[in-house]
Amino acid sequence: MITSQPHRLTSGGLIDRSLLLNFRFDGKTFAGFQGDTLASALIANGVKLVGRSFKYHRPRGILTAGSEEPNALVELRTGARREPNTKATTAELYDGLEAASQNRWPSLRHDLMAVNQLFSPMFVAGFYYKTFMWPAKFWEAVYEPAIRRAAGLGRAAGVADPDHYDKTWAHCDVLIAGSGPAGLAAALAAGRSGARVILCEDDFALGGRLLADGGTIDGVPAAEWISRTLAELASLPDVRIMTRTTLFGVYDGGTYGAIERVNDHLPSPPEHQVRQRLWRIVAKRSIVAAGAIERPIVFAGNDTPGVMMASAMRSYIARYAATPAKRIALFTNNDDGWRTVEAALDAGLQIAAVVDARPDVSAAHRALAAKTGFAILNGFVSGVDGGKDGVRKISISLAGGARAEVEADGLAVSGGWNPAVGLTSSHRGRPKWQDDISAFVPDGAPPDMVAAGAANGAFGLGACLRQGFAAGAAAAQSAGHSGSAGTPPVADDEAFSLTPLWHVAGKGKAFVDYQHDVTAADIELAQREGFESVEHLKRYTTLGMATDQGKTSNVAGLAIMAAISGKSIPETGTTIYRPPYVPVAIGAFAGHHRDENFHATRLTPSHHWAVEQGAVFVDTGLWKRAQWYPRAGEKDWLETVIREVKAVRSGVGFCDVSTLGKIDVHGPDAGTFLDRVYINTFSNLAVGKARYGLMLREDGMVYDDGTTSRLAEDHYFLTTTTAKAGPVMQHLEFCRQVLFPQFDVQLTSVSDQWAQFSIAGPKTRDLLREIVDPAEDLSNEGFPFMGAREVSLRGGIRARLFRISFSGEMAFEISVPARYGDALVRNLMLAGKQFGVTPYGTEALGVMRIEKGHVAGPELNGTTTAADLGLGKMMSTKKDFVGRVMAGREALVAPDRQVVVGIKPTDRARRLRSGAHVVPKGEIPGPANDQGYVTSVCFSPMLDQWIGLALVERGRERIGEIVHAHDPLRGEDYDVELCNPVFYDPDGGRQRG
């Protein structure tokens, strides 16, 4: 067990020294404490070099202590759980944590890719647009693979994510992002007022900057105020505090996205638990109290490990009791940076010097320097000596022009603070410039959202509390809660003075975007080449496009651009802020919907019976349908299907057709209504009869087909295809509610109410007589073709019988209430044993419909007209119906349209394939003679050869013509004869018999 943590303070901090956690970084074992992040634990162990930059592979250390971190990115965990680009600054330490540095080879210390630095004079912004163009073939073969390998950062696991995710909803009156002083004060005010409150905190601890910076609130130390406040919030019934939860996006209508890292602080999620959970939060009001992000100053060598944001440095010291350096220099342009000096001194660390860009450092700070014995240098840091092992020496340009050097092993930098405007700007609102803090503050926030505290540009503790509290009270009130918010918490406001400083000109690479290696010189180059617009700048240099989303770089980059192009910063403007505010695992957005749960599965009532029969299933939309029922000894599916077809055509079989959409159309105007939606007439259909109907879209193309039966004067039972069940219901409701509101008609989907089976074959009646009440007349006279009525079954169950046929055989469809579907199918098997009854699947169904020339999905493909399908004569000319007028347009009635026709290979042994094209015989296939294509094919057991349907130009006029089937994809070319699409029993005698 490793216990030594050389850079750990012996006391203080919010870590639990009694819980020692071992972890590994790049194969080396270290120890940290409960309460550490990976970054703080690495710092406590004296690790300075944590990563390599994207382009130049420069050594990089930890820069920040939060989600804005550009440098300290690691591959966290191993194997299938490896997570690339994980910010060490937000990764919670746990026992057994394993992390590895990225983007280096063979090792972090000895990264051969660092050779890129030699070429860095050429690898400027956008260099790749100017080269790698010759020879043309080399891009994919040589340059691109090399660039791709070099680019990217961490490695994804490359195997399925073993963890689970889920998604959930929450609703509240007031949603608060951030648990710093402003967020907690907002929660207090809103909660006390009686509002339902949700507060999301990114961190695992509540308090925001208070955790590191402390202070006095209501006369007590911040830590005590936090615990008091949390206790009060816990006592309120409708306040929910969520840690490890980041609000990442704002969507329309007060919907917010948040990600909860439920179990990322453990090696793996406990059983039955998820790794992360996506929250969709609906809130009447929201308050962004997400704080501010300290901004770097751009100077040469600012990426040397050991250069750190001042606030981060004091977070490590004060919150984690870890010392990034022993002898610290500060480079600041504002008062806040000085707090790091105070924190370092409190921890017993040395201050090498303070380089303050402002001439007018406060008396208090001067007194501190004098008392402690460090120098205040008015000037700028112009260079850093050091490397992989950190900062050694800092060069300073003094205000008077002289130079100075200071030895230090750490440099804290504060360029001021940028309010976190990501959330308030996520509806393309542009933040506005505020001069006194030289920063953008929220403006144009989405409706019902306000910012408070540092996120709103208020940097003093007292101001944060005041703003947060006021925002919380106002939000609760406007959400309809008028309870008293009580007294606001009170604290003093620290002084904050700042002199803007973005960039110290000088020799050496000065980084703006650390992760993407964008330097100040790159911005100058972009400007020189005309990429002055901030969006062009971003795109040309990739500034701000890294995993930190430009949180530390964007404003500095545009400030430098502003300076070069002689514009003000607000004139230069910001780029669009895009969600998510922090990167979110794709798995969380999918939640439960992956693998077999990607979409729901629909099962018919006979499903489990079919499983018992060994059926092979096919996905049809969401349905599982029995495709065929193989029997032992059958060598392939084709043999099975041929058996099933023959059994039907010679005896009797049945097929589950419960997946058809079924709609009750009720009401006195039901018939007239159907006349409007079908091309043919239904109002004159007799009760007890069924009719095939075809409906069009309003553009005149065929939409769907099916049989509709009239069960009573005011009750039709309409069926749709399986695929269109939902859309047709929506369409019919549109017709009912919007287009034809004058009709008294009601629609109800009864798809799931009925288990429906097609029973087909010459012995159908024999089989039915076994199960239908003997009193029912099933004779041709008593139940003629296209008859439809309710019957009783033996045993008292009522069923509906429809004498309709898709197979072309003597057939009935029978439907029973769905919970009897399983019993029906078993009874059919029992009753049908003597007739050799054979269950058949969708494949045999398809074969028989092709043999009969019935059109189905492949022909009803949304681009065919009724006439194309050979059904043009069904179109009534005596009534208005949806699609009637547009169906008459010139191109839809042109004589050279592709129409449905049958095809047979001239070589009877030849197999057909759908998707082959049809060209005239003897011609070389080309775009000009591409006359159509094969839509449906099958091996016809009745004709003992392959047959098919095709859409062919003028096909019906060309019956008997030999054409050429051209299938270059599968390397097949053969002749086929165009023929009548009804291959079997063209007179239809069998189905009427």
Added chain:
Amino acid sequence: MRIVCPFCGERELGEFTCLGDAKPLRPAAGASEDEVFDYVYLRDNIAGEASEHWYHGGGCRAWLKITRNTLTHEISSVEPAAGVGARQVAK
């Protein structure tokens, strides 16, 4: 987006389907090809407040006429289609 269904109350976007512009009215029987063409194909495609048909298919199956700003997605009114009928929830 959240839509306040006049019958169900406020609901999540995922329960609804948008059909599009509600301004074009289906021409009466006997209309010319040009009139029907206009109805089926031509759109004002307004950048601003537009009237649209939406279907609450994931809820009460009412067709709604919604006035929505296509620049901001803000919804200013939701009315049932003519053929829906029935009492509406308080707004």
Added chain:
Amino acid sequence: MKYSIFSLARAAFSGHKNWQRTWRDASPKDRYDVVIIGGGGHGLATAWFLASEYGIRNVAVLEKGWIGSGNAGRNTTIIRSNYGLPGNTGFYELSMKLWERMEQDLNYNTMVSQRGVINLYHSDAQRDAYARRGNTMRINGIDAELLDLAAVKKMMPFLNFDNARFPVQGGLLQRRGGTARHDAVVWGYAHAASALGVDIIQNCEVTGFGRDANGKVTGVETSRGTIGAGKVGMAVAGSSSRVAAMAGLRLPIESHVLQAFVSEAIKPLIPNVMTFGAGHFYVSQSDKGGLVFGGDIDGYNSYAQRGNMPVMEDVCEGGMALMPMIGRVRLLRQWGGIMDMSMDGSPIIDKTPVDGLYLNAGWCYGGFKATPGSGLVFAHLLARDELHKEAARFRLDRFRRGAVIDEKGVGAQPNLH
């Protein structure tokens, strides 16, 4: 200045101080032979082809913001010519051929990467539809291969072949398809067009059309003054209806939002461009390492350039269903573009009923791949007043005549295309 490894090396010695603007910062002149509204890929490509192919160099491209600020700058960078219907197939192949020579044409590395585009199929019906489409491609001289399951497994072993709700059965592959660097296409055309004398005028918003007594367009009113024009071409996908309305035209177009997403940069994971056939998801990996992916449009009319969560979730569900290895990869950015959704899902490149005004619109979410082809055929139309033979079916009156080009077969409902 000619771009090459040599010029780059030379520049390195001078600290890159000598690079010129990539395109001239032009101010509007009083009059041009052709004014193109829209400084996106299509508008700039049109200008370049006018100058380079048709010898018309007195051309201005007007851009209301910064060039490439519309859909050229916010798409998923896919190029392909795997279309199945007459009218589309030939045109997109023309465009593909222009992609293949773009870098040499423009002296700009647009990173055209022919890494292959594969459309996966999950059912027999889908296979048959792809077979039909692939054969159309082959008949038009375009590469296409129908892969079976074994071939797909070999090429993409990381897909879910174990417990998928809709198992992959195969795919239609176009090896010549791939990606290109979208911004570079804009800059490359701007660079090359500017060098031939085309004026590229940014921050110049068109506010109206000048018309003569006969109604002929004589120029445009802009935020930078009146600019006369012999002909005016519109290439403003996303704003087509708004600009057309200034000339009194109504179009068979609706504006819809399409979201796109990019993940954090990771080492190479996905070799090609893939579309999931059982959900709304397509993906490729950029050279920088981000997974670039998208899905369906949000489904409601929008000019807001941002979408909502249901579609974002739907897309990620598709991604996880297809390749559950991306679960721990983080989504970094999401954005939305305004799509010119036409009534049949295919573009319109034609004269308009207004004399002197030419239309290039209706690209739905497929405009990027069409950029060079669209530029060429639109330039042809503007220069010759006749439809290019490979774009002869993209007529505006095809809706009226019923000669629609409806690849998806869903009719006059733009949000279904």
Added chain:
Amino acid sequence: MAEFSWLSRSPLEHVLVVGAHGARDVAPGISLTEVRNFDLIQVMARRGKGAELANAAKVRFGMAAPDLPKAVSASDVTLIWSGPDQFLVLSKSGKHTIDILSQAFSQSASLSDQSHARALISVSGAKARAMLAKLSSLDLHPAAFPIYAAAATSIDHTSVNLWRGDDRPDGQAVFNLLVFASFAESLWHTMLDSAAEYGVDIGYSGELG
């Protein structure tokens, strides 16, 4: 002649396993109970006959049918609002079958039998709201969704009718769900996955309570 049995088989019969599911180290936070036998009739008013239907309903059930998203209960029947001018009649023991109701409402409404088209599941327990929040976008807070509140809504992209019944004797809320029969098994899996972390107690009852 063969003997036929007509066993009614619930769409959840195959998948429902009585007993404990999911986390065992906590007291079950969720109870899932399927009700297997019921009559369910969809009643939709004819055009302009809303008032007539309301009267007929009052006569038939002794209470007004809900015209807002609510459920109303009498001893032998629950009327659940399902959309404008429509409601569901949930009952047991054949008291309100389609044949009987068709008579009662013949002049004023269109009726469809949905008794076999749905599965009926009730969800209760301390974690019921947390679990349902994973499936439903509705606000089920007691103030927003009180006892007898009803909704026609979707879970997992599938239409459902959801309403709150009387609380359990221990004060826990009870949420009833009518889900499409063909989706039932799939939704059941989804519900179990959502509930597993809280510990689940699974059961069924033959009849409505």
